[in-house]
Amino acid sequence: MITVESLTKRYGGLTAVDHVSFTAQPGRVTGFLGPNGAGKSTAMRVMVGLTEATAGQATILGRRYTDLPNPGREVGVLLDASAQHAGRTGREILTIAAKTMGLPTSRVDEMLARVSLTDTEATRRVRNYSLGMRQRLGIATALLGDPEVLILDEPANGLDPAGIRWMRDLLRDFADAGGTVLLSSHLLHEIEAIADDIVVIGQGRIVAEGTIAELLASASTRVCAADVTALATALAAAGHEVTLTPDGAVQTDATPAAVGELALAARIALTELRASDGARLEEMFLELTADTQRESRLTDLEGAA
Amino acid sequence: MSTALLTPTEAPAAPRPRTAPAPIPFTRLVGVELRKMFDTRSGRWLLITIAALALVATAAVIAFAPAEFITFESFATAVGVPAGSLLPIVAILAVTSEWSQRTGLTSFTLVPRRGRVLGAKLVATVLVGVVVVPVMLAIGSLGNLLGAAIHGIDPVWDTSAQILAQNVAAFVLVMLIGFTLGVLIRNSPGAIVAYFVYSLVLPGLLAALAAFQEWFRDIHLWVDFNMASTVLYDEHPTGEQWAQLGVSGLIWLVIPLALGLWLVRRSEVK
CATH class of the missing domain: 3.40.50.300 (P-loop containing nucleotide triphosphate hydrolases)
Structure with missing residues (x-):
């Protein structure tokens, strides 16, 4: 010890x-x-x-x-x-x-x-x-x-x-x-x-x-649906943070389970649902290695953690 | 947070039952330091060179000295030259290699109290002097016997036991000077250069200063450790000479060594 x-x-x-x-x-x-x-x-x-x-x-x-x-x-x-x-x-x-x-x-x-x-x-x-x-x-x-x-x-x-x-x-x-x-x-x-x-x-x-x-665990969930807008609205209404990714998926801080239940309740058909890759640590580490914006980035991470 | 669910739940394995190890005895450290002085090529070759040069010096006295100089004192002086210049280097390297070769990283993690490591090195250095110098003198004695036989004379033993003991002490003192410079400088080439400046350049400078400056002439023998040490080759040193040896030794040996040990204990080992 x-x-x-x-x-x-x-x-x-x-x-x-x-x-x-x-x-x-x-x-x-x-x-x-x-x-x-x-x-x-x-x-x-x-x-x-x-x-x-x-x-x-x-x-x-x-x-x-x-x-x-x-x-x-x-x-x-x-x-x-x-x-x-x-x-x-x-x-x-x-x-x-x-x-x-x-x-x-x-x-x-x-x-x-x-x-x-x-x-x-x-x-x-x-x-x-x-x-x-x-x-x-x-x-x-x-x-x-x-x-x-x-x-x-x-x-x-x-x-x-x-x-x-x-x-x-x-x-x-x-x-x-x-x-x-x-x-x-x-x-x-x-x-x-x-x-x-x-x-x-x-x-x-x-x-x-x-x-x-x-x-290494993901901090967010990636989800796709036939009706992305309805899904985003439902998630936001439930108080989750929602971002639309450029490739037409939704990124949210809700767990995959929570997203699944929400989608079921809102009768939205999902086409993809998974925890985002555990990229947080790697991203943070890269930020650490790069000299620029270190302080601000770390503050963000500490806030998110 | 959801991630908490992923925390492994197995309990850490029970630590193995243990008893606290016994402290490392100082004698063991002295043994280890003695071994470290001669388990490298440089250490071993220094020792071999000292012995080889002692043989060469002995042979030279037999070959070139006239019969009246075939005395034990001649041989003792001759074998003393290589030992006197190389033994301090043995002492220097015993200390400085911990830094120059970076072995201190291991030595001082195995024995974190650095004073103990250096104390063991000091004792090991003195032991080497106390063993090597009599061996050198034994080589000189054999030379004296052989030389006398070749010249057809009776061997002349013109050196008292007291002088021999003082001789050993004189060699140990120069080794301690080397040791001190090692502790202070902690770099092999630097400490070796410093030793030769001390033993070859400094006496001349101090003698010149004494020759030209009256005020220094009076204190010269009190501050020149090299000079004061020559008292050890005299049959009957006076009380004042011993006092001069003590005072100059305080200046050149005791104070710098204390300072060096204090610095080593505070310094960072990288």
Whole structure:
């Protein structure tokens, strides 16, 4: 369990993380989603004590990270797979971590097998590793101490599709066994595929959060009828918001069920009725990524949510 | 809102029962830091180079020194040159690689109290000095025996145990200077350059200043740690010389190290 409370980090005039609060629950994968430079990495560094917060705090398993007696045994951390001494072998890097945590070296072999690094690869220097191999090594380091919590910054970076699939299964199993997973990504579809809960961050602030179902669920219904005008009138009369789309359909905030009942009562034959595609999150995310009109767009979304 | 219906209803899996892990003992950290000093090519080659140069220096004394200079002191001085310039680099890299190679990201997440990591590095550095310098001196001793045999003379052991111990202390002090520069600068090339400025350029500057400025001449030995350290090669240092070593050490070692440690604890690890 990770609890982040009103976490703020300022660099001079720049606020990299702005009153961020959320909870990553055990048994669930929490996706930390945001465009590059949104403050994800800074927030994660604060969580593990590498960066001091300007205000607010983060606790992991109820304690501040820096107060954990042997953090590697409780929290697996991977912030940057490239941050390794290029002259060490993969095995040596794991051995150092195992020794620091007080684990037997047999654990190193277990982890190498777990992340599918072969003996030959493990005896090569990290200088010669691909980014994908470094990510696997980083995951192995994070899992080494059999932690309860995982904090991973962009772990899928550099992995091939099979590797991404492997990572997804691994994190799923970890969460299903009761572990807490917090992983960041700037790719929506990656988060969609793996996370149970999503925290969306932009410009250092949380702009949306909730379960994946909530966030991906449509906020509106698309409906077509033989008599569109009558349908629109009936919906408006029932107090729903109604917009006509250019292709002759009606877009409304009523649920499909409500629309169906209304249409039945008004004896209007429907030709199409469905929840609009869960485009809200993606749209919001695109808006976040684009620099223009960010503020106004976010206000709209917050009003709509 | 309708979307609430889509919220998954399964309860989170029960957390696995756990006991809090024991704290990491400091001795374990020292062991890990010692290992990290020599498990890379640069670390290993530095050590090999120090040993190889000690052998070369020993051979040079045997080959070129006249018989009256075949004494233990000559050999100890000769093997001291490579050790004196390279051991501080071992100390520097032990600290700076955490930043230059960015391993600090892992080291300081596994041990968030940075003072403990640096403390372990400090102890490891001193241990390396305390082990390597006697090994160098042992190489010198063998050279002395061999040289004496070649020249057909009795080996001359003209160095007291006290001087040997002081020798080791002198090497540890230069390593600590390297360590301090590493902590302050936190960048491998920068700290190495700073060390050579400190050990090669600074003494000349301070000596020149003392030669031309009367006011500085009086305090020179109190502020020049390099110079004050040479007392460790003397048989009978005076109380004033020890005091000068202490005062200049405070200026060049204790205060900068304290400042560096304070900065490291506050700095951001990226």
